[in-house]
Amino acid sequence: EITDKETNKTETASGSEEDSKDSIKVGILHSLSGTMAISETSVRDAELLAIKEINVAGGVLGKQLEPVVEDGASDNATFKEKAEKLLLNDKVATVFGCWTSASRKAVLPTFESNNGLLWYPVQYEGMEASKNIFYVGAAPNQQIVPAIEYMNENYGKKVFLLGSDYVFPRTANSIVKKQAEDLGMEVVGEEYTPMGHTDYTTIISKIQDVKPDFVFNTLNGDSNVAFFKQYKDAGLTPDEIQTLSVSIAEEEAAGIGASYLEGHLVAWNYYQTTDTPENKKFVEAYKAEYGEERVTDDPIEAGYDAVYLWAAAVEKAGTTDVDQVREAAGGIEFKAPEGTITIDGENQHMYKPVRIGMVNGEGLIDEVWSTDGPVKPDPYLESYEWAKGLSNVQ
Amino acid sequence: MEQLMERMDTGVTPVLDIEDVSIQFGDFKAIKDVSTSIGKNEIRFFIGPNGAGKTTILDAICGKNKVSDGKIVFHGDSGDRDVTRMKEYAISDLGIGRKFQAPSVFGGITIDENMELAVARKHSIYSTTFLKLSKEKREYMNHILEFIGLKDKRFQYPSSLSHGEKQWLEIGMLMAARPKLMLLDEPVAGMGRRETEKTAEMLKNIKKECSIIVVEHDMQFAKDVSDTVTVFHEGTVLDEGTMETVQQNQQVIDVYLGRG
Amino acid sequence: MELFLMQLFNGISVSSILLMAALGLAVTFGLMGVINMAHGEFLMVGAYTAYIVQKLFIAYLPAGVFDAYCIVAILLSFLVAAVLGFILERLVIRRLYGRAADSLLVTWGISLILQQAARSIFGSPNVGVKAPSFLEKSLRIHGMLSLPYKRIFILILAVFCLFGVYWLMYRTRQGRNIRAVMQNRDMAAALGVNTGRIDSATFAIGSGLAGLAGCALTWIGAIGPTLGTNYIVDTFMTVVVGGAGSLLGSVFGAGFIGIGGTAFEFFTTASIGKVLIFLCVILLLQFRPKGIFAVKNRALED
């Protein structure tokens, strides 16, 4: 009996045999409950939208995609449990999912030991390149690093680092500190607040006390709302002390309220206002599906892209077999709403354009600066001299 | 004081000396400089008006109340010990057992198990885990269960007992522990005459092994069982002596006994 | 000096917010003994009520009267949460009196349901609420020392609610009945007190206070399905440090955690500050096992 299971298991989830029927199962794994549901449900929506569009257009390899949605419940162990379930029980061809780095780290061993495939839609801190993950969000050199360069040039050398107390902000800031040193900038404050922290008056007092040229903000979730409301209450404006946030996109902006965010800066690869024909179509489709009220933003777009990228790779490979799909994926281009993105076959990250934006009175984000074209992903920041020693993995 | 001298003369060794004890709640002095001493094998009654401080002083003896002044010295096997700064369980281990005014037994275990906890003399985690009750202890326990009339109900839970039955169970548990000094707060409240008499009989029996302090308002009962009586009034000792002499004291009649 | 004064005000202001958020709990938990884990969700209900009121004002009324939404929102958030509390008490809570631990579990279940309901109705992402414009300014005293009107307003609101609750509980017949019911339900009934009505009313008041607090929270923080989870632990600490069952205790608890917490945060970091203040709570309980303003009572010591 046991050996039976064993063979069953080593077969794993590659599951090309499994989809001999006329549909292909794909997994969607996001937090639909708990604190992270705030951000992740919309990404799930975007992924479902892409699946629907592909199905309408005839599916992949002539088969319809059949999404299997699971709730990671904002809990790392649950993410892992659900990943196993998707790979071993449902034998899905691939999984689109996760938001926090913690959840990605939690499922990574599962994907590796079962040779599954995960498409991760969110910008993150880098220092990782698993052959079982495709990273559709920005690597640090596609968001954090250029953002700091921009701020250094346009706002000044005194930076105050503020983030939520978890891995992404802490690691991002350790990158920023190295970079700041290299640029001759001065880090005048570094604060982390627990997730769900609700009162920023003390930190704002500290900011007022040290008077930085700008605040580099890696707060996540609810905390941003509290921070920006109280920032304004304290009489601070972007004119006095500018902020740049890397985890506030249009959806978060709506939750904070445009009046509190107007004039503040953010850094992403995509905005709802990004002017491409693909984006027009995407925004229209998204709103048509989920309502005029809804906005699109970078992770939502990345989730949407991820599905198309995988579909393209499968078409190219002619199978959903993980190894072959991975093989085929390198170099695949997709005309995404943010512009053309390309899969880097080596580290499985994307070539992406980088954009700095400013929140406007409607809560949407206007681009104020962008790179000329897509930037090559560099998750380990190997091309930066100052980043040496940040990672021991090569 | 005279009383005390008297007893010293007759060679009765005290088990408990209460020396100039005062007890205060906020700025209300419930007990003021009370001194008395309880002899071996003596049944002492504390009587006195409601609120005189009888329960308060029992609370102090068994460690439930802090004493603001004075000493309470227990003369036990392990020498003389001032109990005013000791923890409840340590006082209990010295051999001072207490019955409360409102009946209180453990509701989550059966009557039998209640008795079992009481009869065991060793209270450490080790002994409660590994040691079984000796045969002699079990027999003693059965004997008490019979005596308090709860043998048939022994596997029931105490919640199914009436008020009076609970009183009995508590007295039974107290007896089972074979303390050197028993403190009984209104043991016959809520008991019928018959039960009261039975209790009196029992007290006279156990007196052979220990000393007893009883707080009671039942004068018939006091007359029947007391050796000596201390009358409290507004936190002080009004009189002390045998029931007969105390009953004659006009002050006692005025504040306590009434015309009856 | 300026920084010190600013920090002191920050502390007081955090305290007032905590007090505001904890007052309802001081009633449902401190007084009624229900370990109400759904308290945070009543805050959430109040916050969403404020959101809806604001939406309606924007949709149907001229922009000139927008600021008046604030008054309507305060009243309605109290009412909506109170009604919800009333219904919950009737359906569920009333079977749990005297079963503190069970009340914890059931209200935990209720909090899951309410959170999910908020998600189903309003969606997972946060929604935005704008404070009325007269609260958006701050009273600049000197240099960086400025007191936001919002904070002052919440402080006043908290004090107002505190006195309201005090007056109700200790100065009215209803309050006496409430306290009697909480101490001995059977006997209160035997004295002609309609315990069922008192229970529902008290729980409704506690819930209403939470709703009101939730409305105030919309001006300074996030409004989303998980709003309550951010406050639940802090509010329980607040009530417990001071001594459950004592209003003065809750005031003290709010002050202790608010001022102490911000001070620690100032000298260390937000995370360490939180750790330190909770450590202080644990330490304090060692000396005051029933909270600072523990209700001392001969009859309570079993």
Added chain:
Amino acid sequence: MKTMKKIKGTTILAAVIFLLLAALPFYMPMFRVSLFGKYMCFAIIALGLDMIWGYTGILSLGHGVYFGLGAYCMAMYLKLEAAGGNLPDFMSWSGLDRLPAAWVPFGNPVFAVAMAVAVPVLLAVIIGYLTFTNKIRGVYFSILSQAMAMIMGTLLIGSQAFTGGSNGLTDFKTIFGQDIHAPVTKIVMFYVTLLVLVLLFALCRFLTGRRVGKVLIAIRDGENRAGFAGYNTANYKVFVYALSAFMAGIAGALYVGQVGIISPAEVGVVPSVEMIIWVAIGGKGTLIGPVLGALAVNSLKTTASENFPELWSYFIGVLFVVVILWLPGGVISLKEIPGKIRAKLRLHREETSSAEEKIPDKTAVRSK
């Protein structure tokens, strides 16, 4: 007689549950078996919690702390083994260049396993000694323990370089030299967990059957009175609290091996409350109840969330409410229903029969 019969019923139930678990690998796919391995760890925690809550009346809302300590101790070993002599990855990107001294001995599996048990017990003894001798009781203790869970979570997240921060410790490769993902390893870990569960169950059975168990109940029903009866209640409470921490620590160590991750999300306030829920749903104050509760609640949670990923919170929420309201004794109290019905019938019979016959009886003895 009656008590004898009752014990027998639950023994049979326990035996059935353990046999079903033992046979699990023969009729369930491997990953489901692993899930049950996880649930059994939860059952161990629940059993320990029941000892302090169901029996002794101490409601701890912070047992995630002890679970976490056990798990982290074990995870440190696994992480070092996975790093294979290098610095664990998270340390380098968090700015460390050398293994912290506290981590060094955890390279030794025996030390790590010993610590997984010793650290929780030690902390429980310290915390327990302070709080119980200082007479912190009831809800005050519960909230205190909740503060501990909060502190633990915050500290773990805040010391990323030493603990892996919010990511926790994960990505293990081998355990005691064996491939941690290999089915054989998983099966072995499953049976080890089951064995530990059965042994601990037996231990608790032994304790509750002895006088010490009665003392615990006495403390629950009236701590002061138990003190007046001569029992040093603080000692007993420290003992049983440490016992439950011991069990949570073991559960943590077993959990990490099977689940392959431990992170602050598993040890904070929310999971600590969930642990209490397993006990309550199963039936506190019985031993098989919490085991059943942990297995059932978690299976149900998994099933519900798989089938209704967006609605499962409703199911779980409603389940808590319904069970606690209508089955205050937990699902285990279902077994009393037949007895209750019988009693009702008996009562009814008595009612009608005495209504008929007793009236003349009474007038007969009336004397005036």
Added chain:
Amino acid sequence: MFQLEGLYATYGEGMVLRHVDLEAPKGRITSLVGRNGAGKTTTLRAVMGLVKTPQGKISLDGRELQKLPVYERAKRGIGYVPQGREIFPQLTVEENILLGLEAGNGKGVIPDFIFETFPILQEFLHRKGGDLSGGQQQQLAIARAVVSGPKILILDEPTEGIQPSVIQEIGRVITELKSKMAVLIVEQYLEFVLDIADYCYVMENGRIIMDGEPECLDQDRLQATMSL
């Protein structure tokens, strides 16, 4: 006129009262005696609605009460002094009494006769009820019931824990009260109760086994029942 007709009462699965008939008219002190565990307390709790009464009638002045909730029965004029005092420990003495006063729809002032009977209550008016001594609490419990001016006063062992001189006082007060209300008293203290009662019911095992005026009761049988 207060009446119980064929009353049954149960605790969970145990039947405690079996077909109790009892009358307590105004102007008379009716007593209920019996051994420990006979069911006296249960009878009074059944009257108050605190235990289940699956069968039988409870009526006051012709109106049936058995279906009414507890508080409604109190409003209809039952004053209850429970066994074990059951004062509100955290309310002051004054508040405890005021609760009683309001039960009878009385307003505001506590009548003087209360303080004349129980002077200690006046002295400790602002002390918490729970801090009083046992006997003081008992006095408070009686005062709280009497002050509501009920149609029937039911007392469960009111002399328990009270000093002899005050017992006499209580006897006097009850005797005075009977002109204004019916009184039903449960007592173990036979000398006391037979002295003040006009009529006596004897209960055993949840049944009334004798009743009559105290002098007329079969003394041997009474003694036998009480002392079994």
